[in-house]
Structure formats: C-alpha cells, structure tokens
Amino acid sequence: MPITHSPRHSTHLVIFTDLDGTLLDHETYSFDPAQDALKEIERRGIPLVLCTSKTRAEVERYRRALNNHHPFIVENGGATFIPTGYFPFASPYQREVGSYHVIEYGMPYPRLVDMLREVRAESGARIAGFSDLSIEQVAALTRLPAEGARLAKVREYDEPFFVKGPPEELDRVKTLFRKRGCRCTRGGRFHHLTGPNDKGKAVSDLVRLFERAYGECRTVGIGDSQNDLPMLWAVDVPILVQRIDGKHDPTVRVPNLIRAQGIGPQGWRTAVLDLLVRQD
C-alpha cells in the first residue's frame, strides 16, 4: 500500500516503535491497552514502523494483527523490509524477499551461531543461545505459545543468548564477541549477539527515505530497553516506557528523553495520545 499524505499537518510524523515490553505487554504480548492510540495513528495516516529484536516471521504476524502496511526493522537493525512500491521512487536494496525489498545490515545468522560456539569453547562460560534450544525450551523461557516460539527461532541476523554465572563471566564473553567484530546488547529478556548493526542505523536510513517522500518529518521513537538506545538517539522525539517493575531503564539516557508514565503498552498509549494532542 503506498504511503498516504495527511493534509492536516505541515510536518509529517513518523513513529518508530519497539515491540517487546513497549507496544506489547512483557508477559502477555498483547497490544490491547494501546488500541485507541493505534486507531488514532491509523486514522491520521501516520506511518508506524515496527523496530524490534523479533524475527521477520514474528513481525509479519503482528503487522497482520495491527493492519500495518508500513516498512519494518527486524532483529535489532539486522534488516529493513520495505513493501514493494511503498515509496514512490527506487532506492537501493540487497535482496528481494516475497513482496519486500530488503536492506541488510546484519551478519548472517549461521556465522553468529558459529561465533557463539567458539566463544563458549574459548571461555568455558555457560552460554546458551536460541540455536541451542528446542521450540519447547524457547516457549518456556519467553512464555510464548509453541507457534510463537517456532517463529522466534526463524532467525536471520540476531542470536538471543543468556549466560549462567556471575557478571564477570558475561563481561568476559562480551569482550570475546567484540574481538570478533560483533556487538552485544540487552533486550527485555535476553542478551543479543549481532553483527556491527543496531536499530539506530536502520532507523536513520529509513528516515531519509521518508523525508525524500514527504519532505520534512518529525520522527518519534518508543522503547523500553538498552537495545532501543540507538533508535532513540536517531529520532527527534525519544520516548521510554516503564518496564514491568514500574521503573524506567536507568541505562537508557538520551537528551530530551520523555519518560512516559505507564508500563509497556499503557505508557505507549499515554505518550502517543499526548503527542497527538500537542501536534493538533
């Protein structure tokens, strides 16, 4: 579906959002508390770009549930998927998958899995990644239903992992990953091993395409964790929602950060409705 222009505003809003623990409840993965804000965004034709550590297979399910037809960013900035014909101009991409043009930033998943195994052997640390786990084990850890866990395992650019042991063990592991040119970041439940990509680069590149299509844009980013930090740096209006314990992640610090009142989708709703009122 091509982008729509809203004649009501001189500057176009574009909203980038994390999913887990932000638009989706940390425990139930529901976006219900944010329904009225989502409806208002849709009514106004504001692009809502999902920007998550989830896989393409998972995001496609949420896009259907949200009736969302906008580009999306998967696996912590591993790749951006742009529906064919979405922008009224041609722009570079690396792959064509189904009805998407794919801009790739990430390291191929098999390489990440090899590195996890190498680092485990070298460090002797007790590390486990999604690649070591069965669908049932992923379901138990994430509290996703079996089908959701299956889609979460269809990974292309990001290996979620955890380390059993003291924090020094994690630090040692992270150093070894960094030596191999990889990055580690922290999401709501897991650490994530990726190539030299993050949500920020993918968001900045996509903002440039929106600006080419719309002219000047006012960009909003909403997240809850450390892995959202690069995205929040890349937008005009950074918003942080409360985590499950009712606190804002203290490691997420950017200038002019709006700390929304409310956990996950409740905070999301409040922040978005506030923003839209001020935009009028």
Ligand SMILES: [Mg+2]
């Ligand atoms: Mg999150």
